[in-house]
């Protein structure tokens with residue numbers, strides 16, 4: 115099913131005088147917010163990646179110490195490294211095919227060593243080269259996330275040492291996070307982000323390892339918001355926590371804890387939802403996947419068409435050891451098949467970073483519109499690219515005034531050709547796509 119959203123708190127006025135706010139959700143005069151560039155956002159989430167270290171090899175024995183019955187994989191026969199030659203091959207294919215996504219850089223991967231210092235088993239040069247690849251070749255199209263600090267043991271952030279107990283209460287994947295305050299989680303997340311900052315990365319968000327914060331999402335949201343602001347100065351933070359694969363259930367990003375919307379320093383935290391399981395190669399690189407579960411060979415079935423046709427963001431997920439699949443690249447080959455099928459089936463997708471999607475949803479939910487006979491004014495606490503709105507009336511030759519500048523919008527030939535600063539007219543409606551700046555913007559007809 116397609117969900118329609120409208121700008122909040124829209125008021126309509128006759129020339130000059132603003133009428134009191136009316137509920138426009140039930141009104142034909144509502145301004146509808148379409149998807150970014152009127153396309154369905156797509157994003158590929160990679161978990162458990164870092165520099166060089168195969169997190170499955172080092173993580174499984176630590177998980178097995180806590181739950182011996184559940185982690186019986188023959189981890190000693192896995193490769194300890196996922197080589198940079200594979201990272202390069204993967205990134206090159208993604209660049210050629212326009213893929214964007216999220217790439218984790220676990221800061222202290224399975225307690226082996228520190229991305230901003232050294233990792234035992236590799237030379238300093240090998241680590242530097244590996245970081246450089248992700249910084250220079252991945253970062254333009256991929257959000258870089260921490261995945262807490264180690265993805266295994268909880269670290270005492272006062273000492274930098276893991277707590278002594280190997281129990282669920284002191285593993286990042288399980289209990290430790292479930293009853294912590296927003297401040298405690300925020301400090302822990304900030305610690306993980308500081309390591310990445312020192313290793314030369316910029317982060318707008320984080321990924322949760324395993325069940326981290328699964329029963330404590332409001333505090334996780336606030337803690338992430340605090341940490342991303344503290345370390346990187348970003349006002350729209352995001353985090354990847356939940357996966358929803360049930361048909362018909364919304365997978366839209368959830369904009370949480372908006373604060374300071376009326377002032378000069380608004381912020382929020384956006385929960386990004388993945389809509390698939392890892393059907394590539396598993397977190398351990400030992401669980402064979404199936405492209406048909408994402409999208410079938412006839413391009414009709416599978417989870418991704420279901421979500422794309424509901425016009426919600428199609429964010430799908432893998433784990434890096436399963437993409438490499440111990441050198442067999444099974445997950446990577448499934449991924450190529452899935453992307454090729456998506457591109458064959460759809461002409462209305464737009465690959466976006468999670469940061470871009472998060473900004474869009476924050477703007478979509480919190481921009482306020484006022485409509486007069488002469489203009490539409492937009493008050494935006496959050497900026498975004500590709501802000502696309504459908505006005506239920508004709509606006510000839512629209513001009514955008516924002517950020518102290520005026521811009522004549524350019525008419526496009528169809529509803530799939532939007533770029534920032536364009537419009538399209540059909541019947542009694544005008545669809546406008548613009549780069550939305552924080553603060554006030556005005557749309558006016560230049561007849």
Ligand SMILES: [Zn+2]
Pocket residue numbers: 161162261265322323324
């Ligand atoms: Zn993970």
